[in-house]
Amino acid sequence: MESTLKEMRDGASVLDMDPKSTVGGGVEDVYGEDRASEDQFVTPWTFSVASGYSLLRDPRHNKGLAFTERERDTHYLRGLLPPTVLSQELQEKKLMDSLRQYQVPLQKYTALMELEERNERLFYKLLIDNVEELLPVVYTPTVGEACQKYGSIFRRPQGLYISLKEKGKILEVLRNWPEKSIHVIVVTDGERILGLGDLGCQGMGIPVGKLALYTALGGLRPSTCLPITIDVGTNNEQLLKDEFYIGLRQRRATGKEYAELLHEFMSAVKQNYGEKVVIQFEDFANHNAFELLAKYGTTHLVFNDDIQGTAAVVLAGVVAALKLIGGKLADHSFLFLGAGEAGTGIAELIALEMSKQTKSPVEETRKKIWLVDSKGLIVSSRKDSLQHFKKPWAHEHEPVNNLLDAVKAIKPTILIGSSGVGRTFTKEVIEAMASFNEKPLIMALSNPTSQSECTAEEAYTGTQGRAIFASGSPFDPFEYNGKVFVPGQSNNAYIFPGFGLGLVISGAIRVHDDMLLAASEALARQVTKENFDKGLIYPPFSKIRKISAEIAANVAAKAYELGLATRLPRPENLVKYAESCMYTPVYRTYR
Ligand SMILES: NC(=O)C1=CN([C@@H]2O[C@H](COP(=O)(O)OP(=O)(O)OC[C@H]3O[C@@H](n4cnc5c(N)ncnc54)[C@H](OP(=O)(O)O)[C@@H]3O)[C@@H](O)[C@H]2O)C=CC1
């Protein structure tokens, strides 16, 4: 029986490969989707062989008009399709043409989600081949609007919903998910969706979007990715009153009730999928995010994208920017607007890297970094009333209650926005940065675009074109005084797909800060002279699969070095190995 199943899944030509050879945390090609070369046949294997009408309705195997004449005969498709046969390339061209007709970004988002539900490989082919054009649609900024309107645009459920109603039954809920071999879970409780606040259950758009990027940007096979939303209610009054709201109509559970549900979830995940599934926490509010990371960091393979992924991407951008602004990391002084997950996460990783470079204690290097929150500069006189994650940043200084005065007092060389509040880098703030820096580095990280601390135009005009600028959501190139400035995108999407791939291919069992530094270093070294010449501090997203393979290899190498990798023996060439594990969306030929 076992060997029959094996043949069905793998095809005879790949029988010589041990499907379990990568099981020590590696990418297991359960369905033989990737190991056969393109001219070899594979079976569209589900629980049974899909054929005819059900094959056309199965997004994982559907090819639409690209089914060949032979496949139409052998898979009972005759008459179910019009006569023409199109190549995948022509299907792609047609879809891109029709997507470009839509003027409204949300229409493009809906069209892409419908494509994913209809023809998964075509969806990923579009996304991979047109990543710079489509990233703003499936991801920030459009995904933010999609979450806000999720109830109205909801057609078919995506991902897994775990609400308070499922308390005591979470393991059963996980078992309802059709895929058994899961490598990455992205989970949110919807309380801090981008800079848009509490969107409750409608936050599902974020795990769905992030996992689409795991596949498109990092090459994780879609069947191994699981988006989850934990619904403990919402404090968003507008949603509670919205007749189309899809979540629990109650205020958020907190304290013991919240902790117990999360604990049941974390235990069930480990019980169902084992220890080597990556659990990415996404867009939790900071009062839960830090605690969950600390609590489960020692027992699970957890990664908080907003704290850790953002830290790695920003550190990479800053390190790369040194080529343009000069000096070493420790020569610079940093001021953050926003002292939450992103702000303190980035600050801590920069301080750690500075400490490694200068061999001084992190308590010392932290003094180069200042943060402003909604009450002003974080200073020692505020220490007693600060949340625990802000306390290390409470340096000696007189109180300063607004950003402009803080900029004037600290005179930072690098200004980073992580407040979630749009247009807070005012003209005066940007001009102040330009008054004492020849090349101020300004990073407006908040998403979506409406929450960006400033626009690219504001950054360039306020500094007479001297700023090095990057933002969380993309801005178009901007022409100023006859020169075109190309703003970079500083977004954790550069990091998490490659980082997750690195964890999976090494079979890592825990995340360590040194792996974040390894990811950051791999990204920084991908910035080329050509990029720097345009003022860019990140490589283009069009190169992201190569970048992700480099990041994955560096992260995996660190996991082996730290003794945290379980996939043994260690592949010799980790970049090649990472590339060989990546999912490609070209159609397969059905026998
Ligand atoms: N580009 C990227 O890759 C990423 C971007 N982000 C973006 O960063 C933003 C913040 O996320 P996160 O750190 O998780 O959120 P948090 O809620 O954890 O932190 C927000 C911080 O901003 C402060 N703040 C809010 N309003 C103001 C204001 N008017 N003036 C000064 N400070 C203010 C808050 O102050 P207080 O503590 O006093 O309330 C808090 O310290 C979001 O928009 C998110 O989209 C996040 C992750 C990745």
Ligand SMILES: CC(=O)C(=O)O
């Ligand atoms: C990018 C991201 O993770 C955020 O804005 O929350």
Ligand SMILES: [Mg+2]
């Ligand atoms: Mg996030």
